[in-house]
Amino acid sequence: MHIAVVGGTGVAGRAVVNESLNRGHEVTVQARRPNDRIPAAARFASVDVVTGAGLTQALSGVDGLIECGNAAGQRQGQLDAYFRTGSANLTAAARDAGVARMVLLSIVGIDKVPMKYYRAKLGQEEVLRNADVPCSVVRATQFHQFALQMLARMKLGPVSVIPALRTQPVATTIVARTLVDALEAQDPPGISMIGGPQEEYLPDLCRRLRAIIGGPRVIRLPLLGAAGRAIREGGLLLPDGPTGGPGFDDWLASLQD
Numbered sequence: 424m425h426i427a428v429v430g431g432t433g434v435a436g437r438a439v440v441n442e443s444l445n446r447g448h449e450v451t452v453q454a455r456r457p458n459d460r461i462p463a464a465a466r467f468a469s470v471d472v473v474t475g476a477g478l479t480q481a482l483s484g485v486d487g488l489i490e491c492g493n494a495a496g497q498r499q500g501q502l503d504a505y506f507r508t509g510s511a512n513l514t515a516a517a518r519d520a521g522v523a524r525m526v527l528l529s530i531v532g533i534d535k536v537p538m539k540y541y542r543a544k545l546g547q548e549e550v551l552r553n554a555d556v557p558c559s560v561v562r563a564t565q566f567h568q569f570a571l572q573m574l575a576r577m578k579l580g581p582v583s584v585i586p587a588l589r590t591q592p593v594a595t596t597i598v599a600r601t602l603v604d605a606l607e608a609q610d611p612p613g614i615s616m617i618g619g620p621q622e623e624y625l626p627d628l629c630r631r632l633r634a635i636i637g638g639p640r641v642i643r644l645p646l647l648g649a650a651g652r653a654i655r656e657g658g659l660l661l662p663d664g665p666t667g668g669p670g671f672d673d674w675l676a677s678l679q680d
């Protein structure tokens with residue numbers, strides 16, 4: 424199958440590209456800019472989902488699409504541009520190009536935790552699930568690399584202010600396997616969930632990571648209001664408990680290899 428991985432240069436996207444290549448698929452990595460981590464066996468096509476630039480050409484001849492991209496920032500305008508406008512552009516281009524099937528990477532708990540980013544992701548799910556091209560949604564818990572992303576994103580001078588999240592971190596290899604399974608399967612489109620082997624606490628993950636890679640000191644940010652309550656009640660965890668795969672400490676150990 425010819426698979427387009429939108430956001431294929433990102434954290435999740437890279438794992439999806441590798442998984443797809445390992446299964447013998449033809450892969451086109453799609454993002455605005457290439458980076459030096461695109462495998463030689465994959466092609467790159469420059470697209471901008473927000474403006475629609477490059478999409479028609481890049482999706483020509485593609486059988487299946489896996490959407491793993493992300494908004495450029497957390498401001499409402501940036502979230503709407505990627506998740507609403509971008510999803511409308513992507514689904515229209517996929518339909519016009521004759522793409523047979525799509526899979527969207529989403530997040531466990533976005534329907535339970537009322538936060539701006541999660542509302543935008545719910546909007547993206549809605550656009551893709553109502554598209555003319557059948558789309559399955561795979562909701563994942565936070566990746567192991569989320570701790571690394573948060574240390575950088577939440578840096579304020581000498582500290583990183585890390586939200587007090589209960590989380591169940593998952594390996595991107597497991598997420599990628601689930602996404603490619605969903606694309607290959609002929610099941611009717613629906614929503615499935617995937618998560619890691621145990622519950623963790625995000626500030627603690629960031630401290631364990633910092634002990635290895637250094638960087639800013641970690642300060643815990645208590646979460647207030649309805650979103651804080653939903654997260655304390657386990658809204659970002661898998662409802663049916665942990666699943667398998669490598670844990671966060673396995674990932675930390677892999678960084679030291």
Ligand SMILES: NC(=O)c1ccc[n+]([C@@H]2O[C@H](COP(=O)([O-])OP(=O)(O)OC[C@H]3O[C@@H](n4cnc5c(N)ncnc54)[C@H](OP(=O)(O)O)[C@@H]3O)[C@@H](O)[C@H]2O)c1
Nearest residue numbers: 430432433434435454455456471472491492493565566569
């Ligand atoms: N991080 C987590 O723990 C986690 C957990 C569960 C689900 N998710 C979801 O998984 C998705 C991917 O997250 P990630 O952390 O892997 O993202 P990421 O590392 O930030 O990668 C984002 C990707 O999107 C591309 N991109 C950004 N703007 C684009 C545009 N306008 N047009 C085309 N491509 C664009 C980026 O490349 P360019 O900048 O070169 O365009 C990059 O390839 C997100 O939707 C996120 O909500 C994340």
